[in-house]
Amino acid sequence: MNEALAQAMQQVFLDPAVWGIVFLAACYGVFLGAMPGLTATMGVALFVPMTYWLEPVPALAAIVTMVACAIFAGDIPTTLVRIPGTPASAAYADDAYALARRGEAGRAMGTSLWFSVAGGLLGGLLLMLLGYQLARMAAWFSVTEYFWLYLMGLSCAVVVGRSGIARSLAGLTIGLLLSTVGLSAVHGQARFTFGHPELFQGINFIPAMIGLFGLSEVLRNTLQLDAAPMAASTTSGQGSILAPAVSLFRQRPLAWFRSSIVGSGIGILPGAGADMAAWVCVAISKRFSKSPETYGQGSTECIADACAGNSSSLAGAWIPALVFGIPGDSVTAIVIGVLYMKNLKPGPEIFAQQGTLVYSIYLIFLLANLVLLPVGWLAIKAGREVLRIPRRVLLPVILLFCIVGAFAVNGSSFDVGLMVAFGLLGVICERAQISIGALVLGLILGGPLEERFVQTLAGGQGSLIAFVNRPLAALLAGVCLVLWGSVAINTLRRHFATRNADSV
Amino acid sequence: MREPITFFRCTIILVLALAGCGRESRFPHQPITLICPWSAGGGTDRVSRQVAAQLEEELGVPVNVINATGGSGVTGHTRGARARPDGHTLAMITVELNMLHWRGLTSVTYRDFAPLQLLNRDSAALLVRADSPFTNLDELQAAIAAGPAKLKASGTAYGGIWHVALAGWLHARGLEPTAATWISINGAGPSLQELNAGGVDFVCCSLPEADAMLAGEQVRSLGVMAEKRVPGFEGVPTFREQGHEWSIAGWRGVAAPRDTPPERLAILAEAMQKVGQSGELATFMRNAGFNLSLAGPEEFAATLERQDEIFRVILTGPAFQSISGEHFGPMIFPAIIAGLLLLTLGSVAWQSRGQQAQRPREKTDLRPAIAVLAAALFYIVAAEWLGFVSCAALLVAGLLVVFRVRLVLALPLAALVTVAVYQVFAIGLRVPLPRGLLDW
Numbered sequence: 001m002n003e004a005l006a007q008a009m010q011q012v013f014l015d016p017a018v019w020g021i022v023f024l025a026a027c028y029g030v031f032l033g034a035m036p037g038l039t040a041t042m043g044v045a046l047f048v049p050m051t052y053w054l055e056p057v058p059a060l061a062a063i064v065t066m067v068a069c070a071i072f073a074g075d076i077p078t079t080l081v082r083i084p085g086t087p088a089s090a091a092y093a094d095d096a097y098a099l100a101r102r103g104e105a106g107r108a109m110g111t112s113l114w115f116s117v118a119g120g121l122l123g124g125l126l127l128m129l130l131g132y133q134l135a136r137m138a139a140w141f142s143v144t145e146y147f148w149l150y151l152m153g154l155s156c157a158v159v160v161g162r163s164g165i166a167r168s169l170a171g172l173t174i175g176l177l178l179s180t181v182g183l184s185a186v187h188g189q190a191r192f193t194f195g196h197p198e199l200f201q202g203i204n205f206i207p208a209m210i211g212l213f214g215l216s217e218v219l220r221n222t223l224q225l226d227a228a229p230m231a232a233s234t235t236s237g238q239g240s241i242l243a244p245a246v247s248l249f250r251q252r253p254l255a256w257f258r259s260s261i262v263g264s265g266i267g268i269l270p271g272a273g274a275d276m277a278a279w280v281c282v283a284i285s286k287r288f289s290k291s292p293e294t295y296g297q298g299s300t301e302c303i304a305d306a307c308a309g310n311s312s313s314l315a316g317a318w319i320p321a322l323v324f325g326i327p328g329d330s331v332t333a334i335v336i337g338v339l340y341m342k343n344l345k346p347g348p349e350i351f352a353q354q355g356t357l358v359y360s361i362y363l364i365f366l367l368a369n370l371v372l373l374p375v376g377w378l379a380i381k382a383g384r385e386v387l388r389i390p391r392r393v394l395l396p397v398i399l400l401f402c403i404v405g406a407f408a409v410n411g412s413s414f415d416v417g418l419m420v421a422f423g424l425l426g427v428i429c430e431r432a433q434i435s436i437g438a439l440v441l442g443l444i445l446g447g448p449l450e451e452r453f454v455q456t457l458a459g460g461q462g463s464l465i466a467f468v469n470r471p472l473a474a475l476l477a478g479v480c481l482v483l484w485g486s487v488a489i490n491t492l493r494r495h496f497a498t499r500n501a502d503s504v
Numbered sequence: 505m506r507e508p509i510t511f512f513r514c515t516i517i518l519v520l521a522l523a524g525c526g527r528e529s530r531f532p533h534q535p536i537t538l539i540c541p542w543s544a545g546g547g548t549d550r551v552s553r554q555v556a557a558q559l560e561e562e563l564g565v566p567v568n569v570i571n572a573t574g575g576s577g578v579t580g581h582t583r584g585a586r587a588r589p590d591g592h593t594l595a596m597i598t599v600e601l602n603m604l605h606w607r608g609l610t611s612v613t614y615r616d617f618a619p620l621q622l623l624n625r626d627s628a629a630l631l632v633r634a635d636s637p638f639t640n641l642d643e644l645q646a647a648i649a650a651g652p653a654k655l656k657a658s659g660t661a662y663g664g665i666w667h668v669a670l671a672g673w674l675h676a677r678g679l680e681p682t683a684a685t686w687i688s689i690n691g692a693g694p695s696l697q698e699l700n701a702g703g704v705d706f707v708c709c710s711l712p713e714a715d716a717m718l719a720g721e722q723v724r725s726l727g728v729m730a731e732k733r734v735p736g737f738e739g740v741p742t743f744r745e746q747g748h749e750w751s752i753a754g755w756r757g758v759a760a761p762r763d764t765p766p767e768r769l770a771i772l773a774e775a776m777q778k779v780g781q782s783g784e785l786a787t788f789m790r791n792a793g794f795n796l797s798l799a800g801p802e803e804f805a806a807t808l809e810r811q812d813e814i815f816r817v818i819l820t821g822p823a824f825q826s827i828s829g830e831h832f833g834p835m836i837f838p839a840i841i842a843g844l845l846l847l848t849l850g851s852v853a854w855q856s857r858g859q860q861a862q863r864p865r866e867k868t869d870l871r872p873a874i875a876v877l878a879a880a881l882f883y884i885v886a887a888e889w890l891g892f893v894s895c896a897a898l899l900v901a902g903l904l905v906v907f908r909v910r911l912v913l914a915l916p917l918a919a920l921v922t923v924a925v926y927q928v929f930a931i932g933l934r935v936p937l938p939r940g941l942l943d944w
Contacts, residue, residue: 038933045549045569046934049557142703143689166851173845180838183575183609185661186688187834190575190609197582197610201574215880222872225907270697324700325716326693330543333693337550340792348720393913396903397921399876400896403883404925408935411537411570412583413884420880432852450837455687459656459703 004355011057011356012363021058022367025065026375032066033073034379036083036210037405040070041330048334056342057360060335064361065368067314067331071274072116072376075307076383079108081398083214083405087205088310090440091160091278093213098298105384110241111248111300113376115256115307117369118249122260123267123312124365127319131362132351134316135323138268140472143459146271147452147467148476150445153276155483156283157438160295165491171435175442176449178203186451198414205443207406207419212436214402215423218395220430225392241380248304255285255301256308263309267316270328274310275444281309315365322346322358531591531768535566537936538758539587539595541580543573546691547713547794551623551756552596554788555779562775568934576600576661578610585616589761591768594620599665599754602811606819607663614808617759618769621776622799622807624789625753626710627730628669629740631723633699636706641727641746644706648674648683655684658695659708662688663819666708669729669752672818673743676750699723710754711737712793729753734795755797755811757804773801875906891940892930897922 012018032043044063051059074085079096089096099108127134141149154172161168181192182202193199249256262284263277285305286292295302317328318335325346327333339346344354351358386394406419429436460466468474536559540552549571556567572580577600584595597617605613630644638644648655659666667688671681684706689695692709696717699707707714707723711734717723718737725740729751733742743750758776760769779785780798789796799807879899887895901918905911929935 042933045553048550048553139697139700142698142701143687144703145701164855166848166855169848170845170852173841173848176841177838177845180841183578184834185576185690187662189834191834191838197578197586200582200609201572201579204574215876219873219876222876223868223870225872271694320697324697324720324722326697333546334550337792341788343791345716345719347716348722392907392909393904393917395876395907396879396900396918399879399903400900400921400925403880403896403899404929404935404937407937408929408933410572411936412572413887413938416880416887417884420877420884423880424877434852446841451688451690453837455689458685459687461653461685 002355005359007356008359008363012061012360012367015057018058018061018364018367021054021062022065022364022371023375025062026069026368026371029066029069030073030076030372030375030379033070033085034076034383035405036077036085036214036401037206037408039086039206039409040067041334042408043070044331044334048338051338051341056339056344056357057364059338059342060357060361061364061367063331063335063338064364065371068120068311068365068368069372069375071311071314072113072307072372073379075112075116075303076109076379078213079105079112080383080386081214081394082217083210083398083402084440086274087209087440087444088274088278088306090209090213090275090437091157091282091310092303092306093437094296095299095302097217098296099300099303100387102298104298105387106241106380107244107300108298108303109380109383110243111245111303112307113241113373113380114245114249115259115304116311116376117373118256119260119263119308119311120314120369120372121366122257122308123264123315124362124369126261126264126312127268127315127365128359128362131319131358132323134265134268135319138270138320139324141269142470142473143452143455144467144470144473145476146269147449147456148473148480149269149272150276150449150452152476152480152483153272153279154441154445154449155480155487156279157435157441159283159483159487160279160286161435161438163433163435165487167433168435168438170432171429171438172442174429174434175439175444176446177442178208178439179443179446180450184450185447186454198412201410202447203418203443204409204415205440206409207415208422208443209440210402210405211419211422211424212426212429212440214398214405215419216426216430216436218398218402219423219427221391221395225395241377244300245304248300252301252304255288255305258284259305259308260312263312264316266309267313267328268319270317270320270326271448273317273329274313275441277313278306278310279441281305311369315362318361322350322361323348531771532563532565534592534939535568535934535936536563536591537587537593538567538569539580539584539593540569540571541573541577541584541596541598541600543571547792548596548598548756550792551789551794554785555596555623555758555776558779558782558784559775562778563771566934568936570936576604576609576664578604578612582610582612584759585612585761587761589763589765591760591764591772594758594760594772596756597759598756599811602808602815603663603665603668603819606816614805614812616762618762618764619757619759619801619804619808620769620773621780621801622755622757622797622804623780623785624794625755625797626712626795627728627734627751627753628666628708629711629714629728630670630726631696631699631707631709631714631718632705632726633702634722634724636724638706638726641743641748644726645677645679649679652680652683653685655706656687656704657684657706657708658687658689658698658704659692660688660695661690662686665752665754666692666710668815668818670708672752673729673748673750675818675821677748696723711740715793736790736793752814755807757799759804769801872907875903879903887938887940889941892937893922893926894940895938896925 032038074089077083077085078089078093079100082097084090096108158168183200259281266272266277286295317332320326320328321332406415538556542548552569556569560567572583587593604610674681692713695707698704727743728740729743897918904914930937
């Protein structure tokens with residue numbers, strides 16, 4: 001075993017201070033993730049002044065743990081009240097909430113917990129072994145490759161839609177169109193702002209998400225105030241937390257592996273994070289599933305694969321941050337700052353000079369996921385009690401949380417209004433069976449997609465050849481075409497099948 | 505009926521505990537908000553949070569950073585300038601304040617602020633990949649001049665500080681600012697990634713932003729647009745040393761809205777001066793790779809005025825106007841998407857023809873749903889005046905009553921939830937919830 005790894009193990013596993021801080025950070029992370037509107041980024045930014053008094057390893061331990069735990073905890077409000085705690089949960093919000101309404105909230109959250117932990121462990125391990133080599137591959141990606149990658153992520157949202165391609169595509173394009181409101185990042189010009197300075201910042205996806213999922217659900221529930229609380233339908237705690245996960249592991253041992261590898265791969269690319277990993281994993285999972293028709297209606301397979309994927313992607317974002325000083329997401333941007341404060345400069349030689357530190361970061365990912373098990377289990381136990389509260393008492397409180405959550409992101413009252421507007425849009429989309437999840441993804445990826453589109457066009461002096469004249473770009477374009485082709489063929493086949501059935 | 509009574513007691517104790525924090529007349533007597541116009545994790549955010557932590561010690565009240573991001577800095581600067589001028593809202597202002605209004609993106613200028621303290625200045629630098637054929641500025645200039653628009657550059661979005669820096673240099677050398685094609689990429693990090701991937705030929709950004717890749721010898725710097733070499737990057741020659749008279753820098757500083765009372769400005773300026781001159785900030789700036797450069801209110805104001813004139817010349821001159829006209833206009837993408845949306849909506853309508861009639865028309869009581877919307881609107885309208893605590897308590901209590909929950913449960917529950925949310929978000933997580941005119 002190499003020396004740096006041995007030393008890192010000693011620093012991480014034998015130091016009670018690290019254990020203590022990981023435990024506290026896990027509780028804080030679960031809380032942040034479970035509160036709609038509060039993000040891991042915000043929690044980490046608040047924590048930064050405290051890192052001055054900490055040694056590098058405990059300081060990074062706290063950040064790693066917060067992030068790893070927040071991504072799981074985002075599933076708790078998703079399941080219980082249908083407000084995704086993090087954007088990554090939007091990919092399987094329908095499944096988790098459908099299970100909760102059937103009185104199986106415990107099963108949904110248990111699956112999410114076990115597969116988040118499993119994905120996180122595998123992701124951490126993979127990057128510890130291959131991180132440096134993978135970082136070199138990420139350096140091949142130029143704006144053109146990112147364009148195809150984002151397009152692929154968006155296509156996945158269309159593939160997984162359960163009410164037909166047209167309706168998923170409608171959701172997606174509404175989201176994309178709304179993402180163009182505000183000052184265009186790439187042109188520096190205002191669009192659709194109607195002279196309102198608040199609209200210059202564009203539509204922030206967190207208030208939008210809270211409105212689309214949370215507020216629209218509150219509005220829908222007000223129509224059935226007298227219905228029993230969701231938990232009342234089953235007497236014993238809404239399904240076991242452990243058992244369904246074990247049987248899923250046994251039935252599909254390779255699915256977990258597949259999702260974690262895909263998640264890690266996506267995580268390494270700066271600018272493609274946990275939310276995209278979740279969507280891509282759901283799409284792959286549905287493609288290979290034996291029961292694709294249950295997706296979107298309470299499939300634990302879907303939840304399991306998405307959770308393994310988004311959890312494993314987190315460790316990946318640290319690789320470009322450490323090797324090139326290019327942050328993979330907003331959290332690692334803060335981490336780079338913390339590293340500088342500790343006089344540790346990111347760069348390719350960090351693996352040689354600070355090998356112990358790099359190994360420590362990945363060992364902490366493993367430790368954090370292990371600590372998440374008991375903490376997450378307690379959070380699920382506590383969270384389930386929410387479902388016992390009568391609706392007429394619960395709804396006003398959820399409304400307050402929607403408001404505060406929307407406000408907390410940017411400290412802006414305008415965002416509260418935005419949240420209400422999206423709540424109404426959510427109700428309309430729900431009526432028309434337009435996919436809300438795809439809408440959120442369009443809103444998130446619309447900005448980056450347009451930027452890469454215009455950058456590629458500008459780079460190629462307006463020629464469309466620029467989109468495919470790099471080998472890697474051509475390869476990714478090919479993958480996209482195959483994906484669309486297979487979707488189109490499937491749809492046509494189904495269309496003719498039903499038509500033939502009708503005519504018989 | 506024991507439960508409501510214990511509820512009630514808890515509530516009274518909590519409410520009294522909160523009310524106990526009496527109001528004081530001296531300034532500052534409530535938390536201060538520092539508006540950062542850039543996102544969490546970036547350089548400006550790091551400086552903001554460091555300053556906030558130190559300012560907190562100087563003033564004895566919490567100083568919370570909020571990131572009002574987007575619009576290339578328009579959002580944050582506008583919110584800072586339009587904030588209630590009572591000294592409890594400060595703004596981190598950046599070089600874009602001198603640029604945005606010349607580009608017609610906002611009416612906010614440096615005159616809307618009372619500057620308190622200039623903190624740092626970082627000069628622009630040109631970077632190429634390690635295997636690039638260029639070794640100095642003259643070679644790069646010759647290549648740009650030889651094949652107009654052949655070479656691609658990036659570093660920030662269109663019209664950002666590093667773009668202006670490059671355009672200004674080309675202009676000073678007698679070249680068209682469009683002689684190098686600017687690829688608009690948001691942020692120095694992604695631009696450097698693009699440089700690494702071979703998508704652009706050179707990048708213009710500050711040296712600290714490229715520190716990791718300079719140290720890893722993946723990129724080289726051809727020169728820095730500063731009067732003298734930058735501490736920590738002594739190996740990088742200045743433009744002047746290579747015979748190119750051109751320097752430009754980005755800066756950051758703290759300011760208050762213009763109409764803040766002078767006696768409060770004096771208190772804030774004194775505290776900011778102490779923060780600026782502290783060894784802690786100096787260490788932070790050195791470690792973070794920022795070039796500490798201090799100036800008090802008068803000197804800062806003079807710098808702002810001078811800089812504004814420099815940017816006026818660059819940004820309103822014919823040279824820059826010519827590159828503002830974009831080839832791939834801002835409406836291409838929305839137009840494509842809108843076309844796609846019309847197509848899909850058409851196909852959805854086609855699919856669902858005839859299904860409308862089948863849906864049974866259910867009779868539902870819409871009043872609770874309308875009450876929820878009304879409550880949310882009430883909050884939006886009233887929160888700024890009434891403050892979060894009273895507004896949220898009214899909202900929850902009102903809705904509970906509309907939903908026919910008994911008063912004896914509704915009132916204490918509303919108070920308890922409100923106080924708990926306030927404690928967690930405003931005090932624990934430092935979200936600056938509205939305090940209202942009653943300051944509570």
